[in-house]
Amino acid sequence: MSDNRWSANRRTFLKTTGVAGAVGLAGCTGGDDGSSGGTEDGSGGGTESGGTTGEVADTPTAQFILNPAEADVEIERQYQPMFEYLESEVDVEIESERAASYTATLQSMRNDQGEIADISPSAVIAGEGVVDVVGIRIAYGAAQYFSTITTTPDSGISALTDLEGEQINFGDILSVSGTLVPLTVLQDAGLDVGTAPDGDAEDFEAAYSDHTTSREQMVNRDDVAAACTGAFSSAPYVPQEQFEEMSEDFVEISAEYSGAGDAIEEEGVELELLAVSDPIPRAPLVTRSNWDSPVKSEIEEAILNVSEDDLSHGDDYDGEPLWFTGVEDGNIDDYEMIGNVMDELGLEFEDLS
Numbered sequence: 001m002s003d004n005r006w007s008a009n010r011r012t013f014l015k016t017t018g019v020a021g022a023v024g025l026a027g028c029t030g031g032d033d034g035s036s037g038g039t040e041d042g043s044g045g046g047t048e049s050g051g052t053t054g055e056v057a058d059t060p061t062a063q064f065i066l067n068p069a070e071a072d073v074e075i076e077r078q079y080q081p082m083f084e085y086l087e088s089e090v091d092v093e094i095e096s097e098r099a100a101s102y103t104a105t106l107q108s109m110r111n112d113q114g115e116i117a118d119i120s121p122s123a124v125i126a127g128e129g130v131v132d133v134v135g136i137r138i139a140y141g142a143a144q145y146f147s148t149i150t151t152t153p154d155s156g157i158s159a160l161t162d163l164e165g166e167q168i169n170f171g172d173i174l175s176v177s178g179t180l181v182p183l184t185v186l187q188d189a190g191l192d193v194g195t196a197p198d199g200d201a202e203d204f205e206a207a208y209s210d211h212t213t214s215r216e217q218m219v220n221r222d223d224v225a226a227a228c229t230g231a232f233s234s235a236p237y238v239p240q241e242q243f244e245e246m247s248e249d250f251v252e253i254s255a256e257y258s259g260a261g262d263a264i265e266e267e268g269v270e271l272e273l274l275a276v277s278d279p280i281p282r283a284p285l286v287t288r289s290n291w292d293s294p295v296k297s298e299i300e301e302a303i304l305n306v307s308e309d310d311l312s313h314g315d316d317y318d319g320e321p322l323w324f325t326g327v328e329d330g331n332i333d334d335y336e337m338i339g340n341v342m343d344e345l346g347l348e349f350e351d352l353s
Helices: 080-089 102-110 121-126 176-188 211-220 231-237 240-246 248-253 263-267 295-305 332-345
Strands: 061-066 093-098 116-118 131-138 147-151 167-170 205-208 224-230 272-276 284-288 326-329
Touching (some): 061 080, 080 093, 102 116, 102 121, 121 131, 121 284, 121 332, 131 295, 147 176, 147 211, 167 176, 176 224, 176 332, 211 231, 224 231, 231 263, 240 248, 284 295, 295 326
Parallel strands (some): 061 116, 167 205
Antiparallel strands (some): 116 284, 131 284, 147 224
């Protein structure tokens, strides 16, 4: 990058042209109504100039781009309390689009197709100069979360080194907890990750999708030996004592610790924990850097002041609740750890920024 904030000797990662073809992304292909949003080339919903008028003549419109993490979550319904809160605090009409992938979320912002976004921590580095970090999302008091590598109890896999020659499922290619951090964990364990995730791993076969698909395929397919996911996806299926044995940080920090193992009896699925990462800064909410509108600062202030009550659904809501309970002030420096992960993997996002 131009200010040399991150290491300059990394190889170029994910060319803008054809980035969607680098991996096969499963799930997260469109909005809740079946339409796609935030496409790779920036087409799809969004305001033309960032803050044009909507149906009400004098009310500016802001497009909120939603980053898909799990295929089975209706994310636009999930975020409805946030939209309603912002409209109650600021004279603005919030419209939303579910992006097709993590990459598409950033592309939408780069191409002026969105004003606000829920993005991956990796996109903070990729989007320096494109997006401004408003704040870090908090889940039940924690502004950090964890990545896990799991297997099934009958897989015969008991250590990361046993994964040599096997298929390992990952999240989206830009997912910090589903791909980038797990690759460093595997590399630190002595496995040759090759040029993954934008190329082939040497010691194992890598497949990319999303957290839910990654986990479910491992459970249902004999050819998948392990799944790399955020703990929010895996912890309900891992007995709590396994986290206690492996990671004191997880026990002390993770919002997922209290619910670890809760889904085992209900769903009849149990996972075996192979690794837990160091704490990762949670994903931020951002605004587009070149968004020139008087409501931008008002929206940013409202986001930082949002409360758990503001983000809660009514009693008649039957979908997934919004996973975060607040937003704390943040900036790009809070994501230095992500830059270090990219350095360790030899990755460079400059062609996306």
